[in-house]
Amino acid sequence: MNTVAETASGSQSVNLEIRTRNLVKNYGHVRALDNVSIDIPSGTIFGLLGPNGAGKTTLIKVLTALIKPDGGQATVAGYDILASPFEVKKRIGWVAAEVILDDDLTAWENLWLQAKLQNLKDWTDTARKLLDYLGLSDRADSKVKEFSTGMRKKLEIALALLHNPSVIFMDEPTIGLDPGTRRMLWDLIRGINRNYGVTVLLTTHYIEEADALCERLAIISRGKIVAAGTPSELKSRVKGELIEVETEGVTDPSPLRLLEGVREVTGEGNRMIIRVDSSEETLPLILSKMNTMSIKKINVQKPSLETVFLDITGTRIDEEQQMDIRKFYANIRRARQ
Numbered sequence: 001m002n003t004v005a006e007t008a009s010g011s012q013s014v015n016l017e018i019r020t021r022n023l024v025k026n027y028g029h030v031r032a033l034d035n036v037s038i039d040i041p042s043g044t045i046f047g048l049l050g051p052n053g054a055g056k057t058t059l060i061k062v063l064t065a066l067i068k069p070d071g072g073q074a075t076v077a078g079y080d081i082l083a084s085p086f087e088v089k090k091r092i093g094w095v096a097a098e099v100i101l102d103d104d105l106t107a108w109e110n111l112w113l114q115a116k117l118q119n120l121k122d123w124t125d126t127a128r129k130l131l132d133y134l135g136l137s138d139r140a141d142s143k144v145k146e147f148s149t150g151m152r153k154k155l156e157i158a159l160a161l162l163h164n165p166s167v168i169f170m171d172e173p174t175i176g177l178d179p180g181t182r183r184m185l186w187d188l189i190r191g192i193n194r195n196y197g198v199t200v201l202l203t204t205h206y207i208e209e210a211d212a213l214c215e216r217l218a219i220i221s222r223g224k225i226v227a228a229g230t231p232s233e234l235k236s237r238v239k240g241e242l243i244e245v246e247t248e249g250v251t252d253p254s255p256l257r258l259l260e261g262v263r264e265v266t267g268e269g270n271r272m273i274i275r276v277d278s279s280e281e282t283l284p285l286i287l288s289k290m291n292t293m294s295i296k297k298i299n300v301q302k303p304s305l306e307t308v309f310l311d312i313t314g315t316r317i318d319e320e321q322q323m324d325i326r327k328f329y330a331n332i333r334r335a336r337q
């Protein structure tokens with residue numbers, strides 16, 4: 001009983017696993033969600049891409065009925081989060097950014113605990129099948145503290161799938177993982193999406209991950225959805241290439257605007273973003289109009305999700321990253337494992 005939405009053409013309808021309209025969440029004077037409206041079709045891997053503090057975890061908390069929004073509406077797996085939070089909770093799984101496993105228990109005991117917490121009956125068959133699917137059957141009776149990071153991630157996914165949810169939420173599932181484990185996890189997420197038919201909503205601030213793994217994306221910045229679509233739709237929105245130039249002192253952009261091949265110049269102070277048709281052709285012209293001694297940094301961006309973010313917000317995703325003490329400790333814990 002999922003929400004049905006008309007597509008833009010009106011000729012087809014798609015099942016929506018998640019639909020939000022104008023969600024707002026405030027923490028004191030901080031607006032963590034600012035009129036968030038997204039549609040997530042059933043059966044897709046959907047990515048929420050944004051820097052630290054963008055509102056990703058807050059959106060997951062609202063959609064998993066852990067916290068209430070201050071405004072707006074949302075349905076998850078066909079149920080309204082405010083009117084039917086328990087129906088929502090029955091149909092969702094959550095893989096948190098923090099470690100949630102009990103290290104002193106075995107894999108099987110962790111599954112048992114999860115079943116108790118969720119009041120599940122007849123869970124053992126599903127648990128056995130999940131361990132088998134994830135390649136953990138022969139480690140069912142090992143204590144989790146003996147597990148590698150990849151094995152722990154697999155077990156966290158088994159816990160999230162134990163009650164056969166129709167959607168799972170993964171909050172930065174690959175944060176702090178080495179590239180090999182990250183790729184293993186991408187394959188696993190694709191596999192459970194296909195084989196278990198579950199819709200996946202994952203958050204990430206890794207551009208590469210959003211591009212490689214997600215069929216559809218929403219880019220979130222300071223609580224607002226600033227763009228949404230498939231990775232290729234988003235990339236095709238950015239016309240041309242972007243040249244970022246950082247200078248000592250303030251540079252007058254007016255002469256650059258007159259150059260052939262320059263579409264626009266934005267930015268302020270000592271940092272400009274120049275949109276051009278072709279950086280190879282136009283960069284020499286730009287340099288000829290500038291005091292090259294004053295240039296501190298030049299960076300050329302070909303069309304990519306990074307350019308989409310830069311184009312829309314005027315900043316890079318990694319520039320907005322700040323020290324996050326919670327993640328710092330999560331990484332240390334993982335490193336110790």
Ligand SMILES: Nc1ncnc2c1ncn2[C@@H]1O[C@H](COP(=O)(O)OP(=O)(O)OP(=O)(O)O)[C@@H](O)[C@H]1O
Nearest residue numbers: 027030032050051052053054055056057058059324
């Ligand atoms: N419990 C809280 N109390 C007060 N402010 C909060 C709380 N939770 C989040 N915020 C604020 O809301 C904003 C969004 O935070 P949120 O955790 O949703 O971001 P995020 O996109 O998940 O970031 P990250 O990538 O660092 O996990 C931030 O400004 C944050 O400081």
Ligand SMILES: [Mg+2]
Nearest residue numbers: 056057058171
């Ligand atoms: Mg977060």
